[in-house]
Amino acid sequence: MIPSEAEAAIARQVAAAREPLLVRGAGTKFGMLRPVQAASEITTEGLTGITLYAPKELIISARAGTPLHEIESTLAEHGQHLIAEPPDLSLLLGTAANTQTLGGVVATNLSGPRRVAWGAMRDHVMGIRAVTGRGEVIHSGGRVLKNVTGLDLCKLLTGSHGTLGIITEITLKVLPAPEAVGTIAIPGLNAEQAVAVLSAALGSPYGVSGAAWLPAEAAARLPEPIAAGRSVTLIRIEDFATSVAYRTEKLRGELSAGEILDDTASRTLWRAVRDVRALPTANGDGIWRVSVRPSAGPGVLRAVEGATGYLDWGGGLVWLAGPANETTHRAIEAAARAAAGTWTLMHAPDSLRNAVDVVPPESAPLAAISRRVKGAMDPRGILNPGRIYSGL
Amino acid sequence: MITLPDPKPDVLARRDAVIAGLRAAVADAEGVIGDPISLKPYETDGLSAYRQMPLAVALPESTEEVAAIMRFCHANGVRVVPRGAGTSLSGGALPMADAVVVGLMRMNQILDINYADRCATVQAGVTNIGITNAVSDEGFFYAPDPSSQLACMIGGNVNMNSGGAHCLKYGVTANNLLGLKIVTVDGEILDIGGEHLDAAGYDWLGLLTGSEGQLALVTEITVRILRSPEGARAMLAGFASNEIAGACVDSIISSGIIPVALEFMDRPAIHACEAFAHAGYPLDAEAMLIIEVEGSVAEQDDLLARLSAICNRHNPMSLKVSRSVEESLAIWKGRKGAFGAIGRISPDYLCMDGVIPTSKLPDVLRRIQEMSDSYGLKVANIFHAGDGNLHPLIMFDANDPTSFHKAETFGAEILKLCVEVGGCLTGEHGVGVEKRDLMPFQFAEHELEQQRRIKSAFDPDWLLNPSKVFPLRAPAALPRAA
């Protein structure tokens, strides 16, 4: 396994560094988690290009700095897609659209609505190459769909926000894109009713691949005017056209509610859900993402006064927007805790991000393990220090 | 043969004290085994060619007992080998002379089933099929289905990241987990994840999955349960050569259909399995595909028609669509019983578990056949064609040491070939002790070193499942993580 020139250059830069480094791709997710204080930046922007694409083997490899849309369009040419449907949060986070890199998406493990049925980004990372904090180039996994050789550092690095290593190249499992998309839209349910319906839909044999609920004010921001001032519950089915027709009809019958949206409308709609475009935000709002068991989603929404939000993943993913202050944050923390779930502060002014736990703190023994793992990957603590946990 | 490190003499010398310590940790008197006759059956797992008597066996009944055992072992520098059902095919549960085997099989309770949130929490000793059985009345199932699913336990599945014939669609163990309760090497009880998706922070769940007992003991697992499809049906297609069958697999994947299962067998495998399952496998074919689809009857018909058309383009020698649930069951009985079926025609077999890029299949099979000829050992090949996971079953005679030695070398050569063509050493059975010394073929020394450091972060004194996964060397030389 020979490092590429660009990898070697990054490795040298890391090895030579004496001060903390800010690890970045396109920089679209700087607003997430805690701000990093670093002497200099290290970027993957020079690492671009698809290095391997074997559609018949359902595998694509690309360098970390490759813009995601480039990968998406290459796949689309072959009728394939990224399984986890990663969102483009540029509108939400106020960053440039269409610039996010593959490395950024993997390092933050961001997945879209399909996650509820088909797994997260982390589930489809088959191979990874990275430069550790020691300045060494390592790989884990490979270019095949199944691999349990050694510890799974792919999973460890995915979602580690650049704190354990700088991801340089990624191999993903991909799948054929479905021929058709259909949606059942049910207007007017409250959150509890909606989650019960979504639970029934996800617990049906019809392969539901999207399950969201948007209150009226969020529904109003959808590109398709479907709810006319009411909330909307959305259920997606993707497959061959005949199957989609059969299943949406059958499921609507069983739920005895809703209207069926066609392929074009469905695609636009779910793209908006994926990119969190419908979240009602006011200027300067903080944005949170809470992950709980689906049945607890409505409770979380209700518990946070002054915040607005909506539910994805059948109720298990709660997107929240609200005043970017500690009061809101504490309320969200408390609601997530009460539901035995977790929270992530996605966007807020630095002052808040520095002041609060942007993700749940770990118990003392687990935090000790985290420290040792960080030490094992980045003994000098120079990669994105403090990005997830203060002092780490 | 595999080398095991010298046992720690001081631990061997304290044998009685260790057993007494375990007795204090485990309530049931029968839950600690120390006499040599009773220890004997614990000397091996599903890979019975490797054997080593343990120091003692402990069979805890609760997480608290596991924690008590770990506190004792940690305080006394005693190594621990976790064990589930002992079906590992890589010697993952092979004991060490100075180690205590901690068997989780008494922890076999289903703790909670939550249909609304589609998850279930079970103890580590619940069998894989036990989860499905517990939820099937409501139409649900637990997706990963290793062929050993009747016996293997979910704790073992988690630690091996086991796959199955249906993981092309449903993923492997790692993709179907939500939470774990673990006991660390020093006896702390920790909760990882929960009933929700994608916990924030580091992905401990992902790292622990497939960690082969190197990082912690797993005592409880929260898995996702899925609603069963409306129905499923399989078809069989026989082909005149491995190449043609391989080309057919390519065409299927290119067509946009992802069958729930896409399994390949070569001629010797077809014959062995047919003799056992009487499923109507094509005995004249050189290669066979089992293709399964799901959905309503109409959807199945539609997909099977499309697939038949694809197969027909590759001149199949036979094409048979199952007409009933019984026929489908028989088809799967043959495939799932494949290893045992080989056991009927050969006293012993070694099951390899390499992964290759699917396009390399015909090539690799040809090379394996050449090796088979030169070693004079028969081999049958079973292949998860959708994901490239190849199981060559090397037949040998364990009562003949040269035969075993040849089989071992043959196996190693196959695995090296897998790595050489762009694949890996193991797709689902784990490195264990069997492939430990082959790790340098897949990883550079500094990469292994990096993995070792992660292990040290969890288990600074290297007490957990010693001598597996990482090529041996004196642990004393390891830098202790801060």
Added chain:
Amino acid sequence: MQTNFTESQLADPDTAVANQVLRSCVHCGLCTATCPTFQLLGDELDSPRGRIYLIKDMLETNRPATEEVVLHVDRCLSCLSCMTTCPSGVHYMHLVDHARAYIERTYRRPLAERLIRGVLGWIIPRPRVFRLALAGARLVAPLARLIPGQSMLARRLRAMLALAPANVPGPDPNEGPRLYPASGPRKARVALLAGCAQQVLAPEINAATIRLLTRLGCEVVVAKGAGCCGSLNHHMGQHTPAMTLAWTNIEAWSREIDKDGLDAVVINASGCGTTVKDYGFMFRTEPAANRNKAELISGLAVDITELLTRIGYTPTRPKPGLTVAYHSACSLQHGQQITNEPKALLRKAGFRVVEPAEGHLCCGSAGTYNMLQPDIATRLRTRKLRNIAKTKPDLVAAGNIGCITQLSGDALPVVHTVALLDWMAGGPRPEGVPCVA
């Protein structure tokens, strides 16, 4: 898997068989999952694979049986669930039978245990003695509570007394050798194994069998000299008495064959059936003449449900509207691999048939097991009854007297499959079975 026997060890035919069985085991562990004792006790040593390994080690080292090995082999129910599961075709039954005989030869059990096993092995195969013993047990049963202590002996004694039925039927007038002519033209001539314990505990089973078979055109002969099949002793490792009993049967039926021919030896207690079907193997080392005779008998042996399927069964009464939970006796489903026939016949007879969950698990009866291992047997019984109850049946049907005794006494009537078939074909309604709905 690998074995370590010397040439001279392998010269012994029994060891040679054991070696063969051991070699065919690939140590995959699949069998552990369906073993009742592993389910309950969660110890490799109480699993088939563990027992195989214990036995292997004992035989390889030529070591007299030790307490540890005996403990775990004794706990084996011989339910043979492991054989159904095993994909490699390991003949566990032959291995464990050999191990039991080996234990009996090389291990001295504590006195109390020797006594119990000796007494059971002597009494049960002898119907008249057994009947007396039961009557006696009945008399002292109320005293069971007074047996003090939690020692194994005390628990076993209590278990035995608890199993004695409230009223032991007197000797059936039909008991003893006899010929029952076919009603109508004779289509087949079959010998019925009248058995030992069954004819004492439930004489109506033989009566129903005979009624039904003669009605269907079979001449049924209860051969002179035939009696207990020997399985009881066999499973306790009491090799000589087992062989003697088996041989007596072989001789008795061979005489009938010589006399007028036999189309089948029909058995309505599946535990016995498994053994009779194995006579050929049991006598494999005997001189050819004896071996051939044994093999011939084994070849003729059929379970009553197999015979009925073969000759054809049709009910004459209207559908009873009853739901039957079919309990598959281990000796039928695992020992003889008969699973469909009984259910198909019951359905044909007009019953709605339901199958309880965990159907592969033993009910704990297992010959003398419920007396020798009362704790495990009781746990299995409770588990079985719970699974049966969940199917909400009107009654339970089983094809083996052991299971019938073990499962009786709870809320539901438990009857022999053949009694129900006989009823629907014109026979009397079996006792305890609810009236037609």
